[in-house]
Amino acid sequence: MSNARRDILAAVAAATEKDPNAAARVADRLSVHAANVIPQRGAEGEQVVSRFIEEAERAGTDIRQVSALADIPGVVSAYLREQNLAGDVRISSDPISLNIPWADEALIAVSHGAAEPDDTASLSVALCGIAETGTVMMKSSAENPVLLNYLPFLHVGLLPQSRIVGSLEMAWSALRRASGEGVMPRMVNLITGPSRTADIEQELLMGAHGPQKHMVIILKEE
């Protein structure tokens, strides 16, 4: 297929302008990461937390706010009871989630590792919360495997409040700081609410292939 590569690139070259500065322009664009238009609702400032909550709830995310890690087991346990779900939760091995004191919550059985098909609930740690759309950014890693966000019935994103930013562009900056310039993890998942479909007669239904429920716990102190 190397002929295909050559032919396609030749056809592209023939169809586009020959500009001696093009290479430099392209290199520049790729390294500068210039933002284009950032809407007002993606602005940074104190309001990002309240905006994140408002937008996430609009998208169908259940928001809980806790002031300390110790409050999380109680919140998760209450939610599982509310939803009539079994009390097993698969927890990511992120340093933050590893420090949650689950032992105090007798009703919850905790496990770790990659998601299994029959998992009821999972909890993984978000890299960012994006206020403009109420989205969490999940970065794949050995600690936060991807399928925790997709296979279980309920996915809980744990979001330290200090990680809430205004816009998607700010989240990319955070990712570049976390992973290194030009280094992408295998997956970056932006998640905005529980899974849904409207493929049968345009009727919107929550709970398609991904989680039927999506909860974000905002943690005030890290």
Place this chain on the structure above:
Amino acid sequence: MNQIKTARFRENAHDALVDKQLQAVLGKFSDGFPVKRAQAIARMPEFDALRDAARDIKNHALENLGAYLEEFEAKVVASGGKVHWCRDAEEARQTVLSICRDADAKTVTKSKSMIGEEVGINDFLEDNGVEPIETDLGEYIIQLRKEPPSHIIAPAIHLSKQQVADTFRDNHRNRVSDRPLESPRVMLDEAREELRGKFLGADVGLTGANMLIAETGSIVLVTNEGNAELTCGLPRVHVAMASIEKIVPTLEDASTVLRVLARSATGQDMSVYTSFVTGPRRSEDLDGPEEFHVVLLDNGRTELLASELREILRCIRCGSCINHCPVYEAIGGHAYGWIYPGPMGAVLTPGLLGMEVANHHPNASTLCGRCETVCPMRIPLPSLLRKWRERQFTAGVTPVTSRYGLKVWAALARNPRWYRGLTTITSALLAKVAGKTGRLRRLPLAGGWTGSRDMPAPQSQTFMAQWRRRTAARKPGSRPGRS
């Protein structure tokens, strides 16, 4: 390959108009997407500025396409993936099949891909002993029914829930045959259960890509169901199919496009899942595929790039032009005879299949311009349709009657005296025939037009005649048009 029935457009459209079931479904169409889009945009005052920015990004990417494609490939390779360049549909099919064979694949899960539809990958894999399973609910339904999609983002929008229920009853044979299947909720849960096992058992996951990012070598997947992540996250091999114009330079550029994509498509601010996939699983990862392939397809794009139709390559497949098209609303997607319906389809289809194969498409429009008004990428769809019409005329593809009619009109238009004389006689005649009602129920040579509506009769005198009278009544020496 999805059977191409574009040449039957007239017959298809006629059948669609008298299909009561289809008309009932289409009747609900304009209450859905267009309303939701308008609501989302009302919440985004910068929407027009975002559209300008999105258009500029794509124009820049297309003008520098070669450099960005090479950069993209280098980044995919650096992250452990592989890029397969394919000139046409056949090369793409063979490439995907050979990856499946290398993986010893029996089943392939698929998340929705218009490129997959374009090259007809499902039929091809099936013919070669590999079972493809669509996982997007709409695509799953039409795959069971062996139908092409009727809409690029809502592939089963032409079906009623009763038809979906019947389809499930016919195909999910291991279930109790008289189970209740009235509500979409129950049907969704059944499909979810059926597909769970398929996700887990598949050897290869085949996805499309909403964008390719040159900066990072990532592909972007946008869904609401979460099926794309299960498709590319569970099997051992992930193959993404994308055409070359999907490229954008940076993550920031992708962000701008995302801000207009979901709002234009479903009226969401953001689709539920947007994933940036870069390479196969890392050595320390606990999940993810071991292989990551990108099938990069030309299939006519470089020709469009070189032509005056280049602007269609900005299309991000949001479906907004389709959602606002009165022609689509009247006949649905299947009438177009292939996989891309509506205004974007009418421009793209002749570009990909050839002008002769899809000769009706550019003409099935009044050029009302709603599509251009709503296009997030500011593609001048009516002008592009007009360009196809010019090409058709030049190439002699335009039907003889139209050519003859146009020639007569051109001759008249170049001879003002004849033109005026004829219009004076005709309008007087039509007014007389119409009588007091002022409407004409039937017109010679225009039975198709008057078959479903009346023609308002002209106001007895032509504009030119009225203008002459008006200026004659004024003071001599004053010029018409000035007060």
